[in-house]
Amino acid sequence: MDISGKLYILADAAKYDVSCASSGSNRENTPGGMGNGAAAGICHSWSDDGRCISLLKILFTNYCIYDCAYCVNRASNDRPRAAFTPEEVADLTINFYRRNYIEGLFLSSAVMKNPDYTMELLLKTVRILREEYRFNGYIHLKAIPGADITLILQAGRYADRMSVNIELPSRRSLKLLAPDKDFDKILTPMRDIGMNIVENRQERRKNPRRAAFVPAGQSTQLIVGASPEPDLHILKISESLYQKFKLRRVYYSAYVPVNQNSLLPFLKKPPLLREHRLYQADWLLRFYRFRADELLNRENPNFDVELDPKANWALNNLELFPVEINTADYELLLRVPGIGVKSAQRIVKARRTGSISFFDLKKFGTVVRRARYFITCQGKYYGDIPFREDLIRGRLISGMEAEQLSLFQDYRDSWSDTDNTLINLRDEESLLLCGDSGK
Numbered sequence: 001m002d003i004s005g006k007l008y009i010l011a012d013a014a015k016y017d018v019s020c021a022s023s024g025s026n027r028e029n030t031p032g033g034m035g036n037g038a039a040a041g042i043c044h045s046w047s048d049d050g051r052c053i054s055l056l057k058i059l060f061t062n063y064c065i066y067d068c069a070y071c072v073n074r075a076s077n078d079r080p081r082a083a084f085t086p087e088e089v090a091d092l093t094i095n096f097y098r099r100n101y102i103e104g105l106f107l108s109s110a111v112m113k114n115p116d117y118t119m120e121l122l123l124k125t126v127r128i129l130r131e132e133y134r135f136n137g138y139i140h141l142k143a144i145p146g147a148d149i150t151l152i153l154q155a156g157r158y159a160d161r162m163s164v165n166i167e168l169p170s171r172r173s174l175k176l177l178a179p180d181k182d183f184d185k186i187l188t189p190m191r192d193i194g195m196n197i198v199e200n201r202q203e204r205r206k207n208p209r210r211a212a213f214v215p216a217g218q219s220t221q222l223i224v225g226a227s228p229e230p231d232l233h234i235l236k237i238s239e240s241l242y243q244k245f246k247l248r249r250v251y252y253s254a255y256v257p258v259n260q261n262s263l264l265p266f267l268k269k270p271p272l273l274r275e276h277r278l279y280q281a282d283w284l285l286r287f288y289r290f291r292a293d294e295l296l297n298r299e300n301p302n303f304d305v306e307l308d309p310k311a312n313w314a315l316n317n318l319e320l321f322p323v324e325i326n327t328a329d330y331e332l333l334l335r336v337p338g339i340g341v342k343s344a345q346r347i348v349k350a351r352r353t354g355s356i357s358f359f360d361l362k363k364f365g366t367v368v369r370r371a372r373y374f375i376t377c378q379g380k381y382y383g384d385i386p387f388r389e390d391l392i393r394g395r396l397i398s399g400m401e402a403e404q405l406s407l408f409q410d411y412r413d414s415w416s417d418t419d420n421t422l423i424n425l426r427d428e429e430s431l432l433l434c435g436d437s438g439k
Helices: 003-016 086-098 115-132 149-155 171-177 183-206 231-244 272-287 309-316 341-350 358-364 389-399
Strands: 042-046 052-059 104-108 138-142 161-163 218-224 249-254 375-377
Touching: 003 052, 003 086, 052 086, 052 138, 086 104, 086 115, 104 115, 115 138, 115 149, 149 183, 171 183, 183 218, 183 231, 218 231, 218 272, 231 249, 231 272, 249 272, 272 309, 309 389, 341 358
Parallel strands: 052 104, 104 138, 138 161, 161 218, 218 249
Antiparallel strands: 042 052
16 A cells, blocks of 8 residues: 555544544645645644644554444454554655645554554654654654553653543443453553653753653543543543643543444434533633532533533522622632633733723623623622523523633643634633534
């Protein structure tokens, strides 16, 4: 098989990994036209300064020894198979880079022969890129669970970011749907990578010339909807990963029903709204000082389909509102729907020099149409309806589609492989529109 054939198969197989962004479209060039959107192969990520970064996104191979029920590349599936060599991946990356198609590489892989064999091939690939080609572009490399930790840590010297995909959010589900995989063999390399990242950063403070180890941190992916765990369970897993392993990102992937299996749920379409709500809640954990137990509980273990998690929390805790903009502390301002991190910071700074009026709020990036129901300004309530949960809920739900809130640039993940559906970077409350529509 030639390189083009391998690239078509292995770029298409990589689109189910949402740790990177979309894999393009099917728009082909036409006579007299310009450009070509391939079905797969180049994804788009974002740097912390707002730049769109293009990455070659491929699997090293889709030959796999495992037979995971939910995976399109499972061993028992009858589908085209291919495998690159390390030299082919390195050559492809450099040639794409020289043509200005890409700025980096996102390299994952199924497990061929055994974990050590696959990890050795991935390690050889990034070593060729860094040492032979002297490639200094961005590399996101998947670590293979079950591989010798020495191989994984060696690869970490060449990669900017590494990830180990947990995939299913419980031991029970992993044993049921992916019986060849071991939950501990997934967590162990995550722990070791995390420890080495921390140690390397400490050493580099003393000796800045010391080589970096996974400088962009590590991430993971959780599949949503393939197993019965509620949102609360998934969010608590993410919270634990951020706290114990210092992960940079947890990605959520709505389960795509690509296989027929009695162990899998029957879904007409992927649960994209549920994935979306988890991304919103994840943002609240990382930047708004929420805890998982505040957003969900055993009585309500799943997110509201009509309201985003922050607005739903505010309505469930209406006794804390309305808050006075001129006196509320920073932590409480962060919890007001319509007020983002930058907005809260600007409000706190501005009120040191004078009282803030309701009409000043829009200048600070506040989404006034949402915030007005939860605040007072100079003692006056500006909500145009009585302060009642049912009325406020109705207003928020009816206005949700008309106003999609967005991320603010300052808090996006440095070196991130953020989904390309994070759009409209304004300085407002962060409402993540995450999910790879091409999965």
